Amino acid sequence: MPKDHGIGASQKRREDVRFLTGAGQYTDDINVHGQAYVCFLRSDVAHGRINKVDTAEAxxxxxxxxxxxxxxxxxxxGLPCGWQVTDRFGQPMKEPAHPVLARGKVRHVGDPIAAVVADSLEEARxxxxxxxxDIEELPAAVNMKAALEAGAPRVHDDLSDNLCYDWGFVEDNRDAVDAAIKAAAHVTTLELVNQRLVANPMEPRVAVGDFNRATGDSTLYTTSQNPHVIRLLMGAFVLGIPEHKLRVVAPDVGGGFGSKIFHYAEEAFCTFAAKAINRPVKWTSSRAEAFLSDAQGRDHVTKIxxxxxxxxxxxxxxxxTLANMGxxxxxxxxxxxxxxxxxxMAGNYKTPLIYVNVKAVFTNTVPVDAYRGAGRPEATFQLERVIDKAARELGVDPIALRRQNFITQxxxxxxxxxxxxxxxxxxxxxxxEEIADLSGFAARRKASEAKGMLRGLGVNCYIEACGIAPSNLVGQLGARAGLYDAATVRVNATGSISVMVGAHSHGQGHETVFPQVIAEMLGIDESMVEIVHGDSSKIPFGMGTYGSRSLAVCGSAMVRATEKIINKSKKIAAHMMEAAEADIELKDGKFSVAGTDKSVAWGDVTLAAYVPHNYPLEDIEPGLEETAFYDPSNFTYPSGAYACEVEVDPGTGKVTIEKFAAVDDFGNVVNPMxxxxxxxxxxxxxxxxxxxENCVYDENGQLLxxxxxxxxxPRASDVPFYQVDHSCATPCTHNPLGVKGCGEAGAIGSPPSVVNAVIDALQSGGHNVTHIDMPVSPHRVWQAMNG
Amino acid sequence: MVDVTMKVNGKTVTKSVKGNMLMTEFLREELRLTGTHVGCDTSQCGACVIHVNGNAVKACTMFAGECAGAEVTTIEGMANKDGSLNVIQQAFQDHHGLQCGFCTPGMVMSASALLKENPKPSEAEIRHYLEGNICRCTGYHNIVKAILAASGQDVSAIAAE
Incomplete structure (x- = not known):
């Protein structure tokens, strides 16, 4: 029977009740008394010199x-960048200024030029x-290749060109890789575009700045995945507000997918303006503004x-690879x-020599940053596509080719x-192969063909690297932050528990999952545990939620803090029962003395901690509250294998997903649902x-x-039911829960299998098509078939 | 400014509002019913779906004045009288049909309208009906499953838990 309690139970989510009844509290639901509203005037040209901004009439x-x-x-x-990349030649990347409001030039459509603060939004607009x-429009650098050519318009006048960095990895392998390719029996080459995407969480960004004249404290309510990171970046680098005078609150957040990790100009503006006008200032992004101001994702042009x-x-x-920075x-x-x-780039395979070159390019487009998977989908897509292409060129089964090259030890x-x-x-x-019924594919293809459709099967593998760490390693690689996380476990006098965590839940269900871990460790009911997150004034300094890190990193901190709680509780219980601490056992929320029938309940011990009348005050402090910071010793490496079956309508080029199966190894799983x-x-x-999906700019840098x-x-009718399985679990060896992270896997693992399936379908219909760039739209498929 | 009177979740309300005030703003700012969400500005996302005289409408497509005299139901009015989740809400929780919760009010309101006109919809009919409701979190799997379950259909054969 499936578990209904603790680790491994598919507990229903407690946060759902408020979301299902309209009682969630998102940032736009917050109004601060007396607030003014801001409207940003944004550039409508991609590149231009600001001659004059005349606000007199306005x-x-x-x-x-x-x-x-x-x-x-x-x-x-200016807005800081949190990671300094060193190029192939040992030089730091170019790091241009990023002002809160544009100065001198505008550099993309949507670049904020002025901000009007008014009593109402309508008046501000x-x-x-x-x-x-008065803006003099300049030629724009839009296409990455063109932007790197001599004489291309320069996005930043103070930089010599539009190249941010030319990065090589592993630089020492370069010659050996070249030699191995020269000596190879077969080389498969693929050129592809991993198109630009827009994260588009359903909740647009919102920022509310508030300044308290009495205390001199600033508060920012914002749609963020990591309130402490925003507090640090904005306080220390932009506005010069010390941490103890700045509070950042990210309440219920309506999805992030990476786009709400970053510190944005609008957050700094609202915090700054609230103090300047001595009045709360609120900004709510429209969807149009979101397209022009949320950091976008992917946008790589690659040859592998x-x-x-x-x-x-x-x-x-x-x-x-050319990688667009915007x-x-x-x-x-x-x-x-x-x-x-x-x-x-090694993926699941034992390839002895790898060399990756990336040129990052500035263009007159919206900045690009992490979007669900962040670099890992781009790596997986090119690798799994080129393997499929190689299998086809060599006339071998693509699954067999993968299996032959798998890492097995x-x-x-x-x-x-x-x-x-x-x-x-x-x-x-x-x-x-089992759950996707791959052996039945031939029959399904026949049935599709009988309807006049082409059917294709695409398979791919992936690995992910989650819970980016350890801090000392990422520091060497250029990270300007640590990548630990923190949790404080506060046991209250009557035994209920508040857990303050650095992770932030914006859809992941932490409020349900984290208590399952504590309940398992203490043998108490989940209802006694509540998670506090999203408010820098309540939680310890943690780095937030992205990169599938919450449970692996912050969950581990919570486990460590809970272990400290257990150790202290055992000391108290030992004193209460006049027994040796080593003999105390904690089971089902009860402390007992091994080999006896003596026991005290969880609540007796917690009460003793706060009413320490019968208490070893000479040995331990009263109270029961512990904090732990956890810095992982390594990344975690989830992996998986995905299969997609498509039907392609040869008359229209329309692709329909008929079946999708995903097998993931996430290590241990706390809540399978x-x-x-x-x-x-x-x-x-x-x-x-x-x-x-496709984020498209025209040659002038206008976002189309x-x-x-x-x-x-994607709408509901664009996707099928998915078969998902996580039964092949190899627990992570270096964190206490043995968990790996699951947030990004689907986005990393699925695009190659879809495209592989489309190519397979077209090949089965006699079309010699070896690649179609995403999105594999009816137009592109039809062109490829009839090209 | 015009005086607008309507019944919202069973309660009669009168407010003096500007003629160009959208129903989304009326609900969110005038009545502070913030469960109706705004996720776009082109009437595509469906996070603001409400019922006006029993019909599902996107609140961003109506002026408050157009709802004068109407009976309006929002997500805040969907639970059972005793405060417990109604059948559709409960199915969304049971089948994990929501993650960040932002599209959820619109999804529940649309699902409720669907089941009223089609009490036993097929998977394809549900997917088609949700054309105007975008969810970025769930991949729709558990939303469709929840609606099938809410309509009393057996979902045990649908892949995964």
């Missing part, structure tokens, strides 16, 4: 409190329209070469195409990563990337896909 408009321009931010810091701009020996063993991989470096932009991408150090601790890629593939939901959502986004009418978000 300032006289009704309701206007104050209008801010770039000049108001003289002496205020009206006044923003009355600002007179896979070398094989005469027995089809992989001998070398060489890749060359107009400015967003908070973690520089790390995505480098350390989160190059280190994944763990731990395993690839040429580009720290050590994979565990995995079982063979078992994962075996399970996929939630884990499966995470995989579903990731696959939905991966199918979105594979078939539908800037609304839900132009940017094809």
């Amino acid at each position: 300032e006289a408009m009704p309701g206007v409190v104050r209008i801010f321009t770039g000049a108001d931010f003289e002496g205020v810091g 009206n006044a923003a329209e009355a600002i007179v701009l 070469e896979l070398a094989l020996d005469k027995d089809n063993n992989f001998t070398a991989i060489r890749t060359s 107009a400015y470096l967003s908070t973690f932009a520089s790390s995505v195409p480098t350390w989160l991408h190059g280190t994944l 763990f731990p395993y150090a690839t040429p580009v990563a720290v050590e994979y601790d565990t995995g079982n890629y063979v078992a994962t593939m075996d399970r996929l 939630i884990v499966e939901g995470q995989v579903h959502g990731g696959i939905g986004q991966g199918i979105g990337q594979a078939l539908l 896909s800037a609304s839900f009418m132009d940017y094809a978000m």
Whole structure:
């Protein structure tokens, strides 16, 4: 019988009740008494010189409190980048200034030029329209290749060119990789585009700044995945507010997918303006603004070469990628195409030599940063596509080619990563073949063909690297932050528990999952445990939620803190029962003395801690509250194998997903229902990337896909039911829960199998098509078939 | 400014509002019923679906004045009289049909309208009906499953837990 309690139970989510009844408290639901509203006037050209911003007429408009321009931010810091990449030649990346409001030039459509603060939003909008701009439009750098050519328009005048960095990894392998490719029996080459995407969480961003004149404290309510990171970046680097005078609150957040990790200009503006006008200031993004100001994702142009020996063993991989940074470096932009991408290039395979080259490019487009998977989907897509192409060129079964090259012994150090601790890629593939009924594919293809449809099967594997760490390693790689997390376990006098965590839940269900872990450890009911997150004034300094890190990193901190609680409780219980501490056992919420019938209840011990009348005060302090910081010794390495079956309508090129199966190894699983939901959502986004979504700029840098009418978000009718399985579990060896992380897997693992399936379908119909770039739209498929 | 009177979740309310005030703003700011969410500005996302005289509408497509005299139901009015989750809400919780919760009110309101007009919808009918409700978290799997379950259909054969 499935567990209904503790680790492994599919407990229903406690947070659902408020969300299902309209009682959630999202940032836009917060109104601070007396608040004013801000409307940002944003650039409508991709590149231009600001000659004049004339606000005189606008300032006289009704309701206007104050209008801010770039000049108001003289002496205020710019938005910082949190990761310094060192290039192939040992030089630091170029790091241009990123002002809160544009100064001198505008560099992308949507770049904020001025901000109108008014009594109402309508008045702010009206006044923003009355600002007179004199902007001299300049030629824009949009296409990455063109942006790197001599004489291309320069996004930043103070930089010599648009190249942010030219990164090589592993640079020392470069010559050996070249030689291995030259000597190979077969080399498969693939050039592809991993298109730009927009994260589009359903909740647009919101920021409410508040300043308390009595105390001098600033508060920012914001839609963030990591309130402490925002407090640190904004306080220390932008506005110069010490941590103890700045509180950042991220309440219920309506999805993030990476786009709410970063520190944005609007957050700094609202905090700054609230103090300047001595009044709370609120900004709510429209969806149109979200398209123009949320950091976007992916946007890589890649060439990958896979070398094989005469027995089809992989001998070398060489890749060359252009990665779009957009107009400015967003908070973690520089790390995505480098350390989160190059280190994944071995995938599930024992390829002895790998060299990854990435040139990061500034363009006059919205900044690009981490989006669900962040570098790892880009790595997986090129690797799993080139393997499929190689199998086809060599006339071998793509699954067999993968199996032949699988890493089978763990731990395993690839040429580009720290050590994979565990995995079982063979078992994962075996399970996929079983649940996806691959042996029945031929019959299903026949049935599709009888209807006049082409049917294809695509398979791929993936590995992920989650819980990015340890801090001393990432520090060497350029991270300007530690990547630990923290938890405080506060046991109250009557035995209930508040757990303050650095992780932030914006859909992941932490409020349900984290108590399951504590309940398991203490043998008490989950209802006695509550999670506190999202408020820097309540929680310890933690790094937030991204990179599938919450349970592996913050959950581990929570386990460590709970272990301290257990140790102290045992001391108290031993004193109460006049027994040796070593003889105390904790089971089912009861402390007992081994080999006797003596016991005290959990609540007796917790009460004693706070009413220490009969208490070993000479040995231990009263109270029962412990904090732990956890810095992992390694990444975790989830892995999986995915299969997709598509039907392609040869008359229209329309692709329909007929079957999708995912087998993931996440190590131990605390709440299977939630884990499966995470995989579903990731696959939905991966199918979105594979078939539908595309963020498109024209040659002038105008964003053509800037609304839900132009940017094809997946709808319910675009996707099937998914089969998901996580039964092949090899627990992580280096964290106390043996967990690996599941948030991004679906988005990483699904695009290649969809495209592999489409190519397979077209090939089965006699079309010699070897690649179609995503999104594999009907138009592109039809062109490929009829090209 | 115009005086607008309507019945919202069974309670009669009168407010003096500007003629161009959208129903989303009326509910969220005038009545502080913040369960109706705004996820786009082109009437695509469906996070603001409410019922007006029993019909599902996107609140961002109506002026408050247009609802004068109407009976309006929002997500805040969907639970059972005793405060417990109604059948659809309960099915969403039972089948993990929500993650971040932002699209959820619109999903529940749309699902409720669907089941009223089609008490036993097929999977395809549900997926088609949800054309105007975008969810970014769930991949729709558990939303569709929850609606099938709420309509009393057996979902035990659907893949996964």
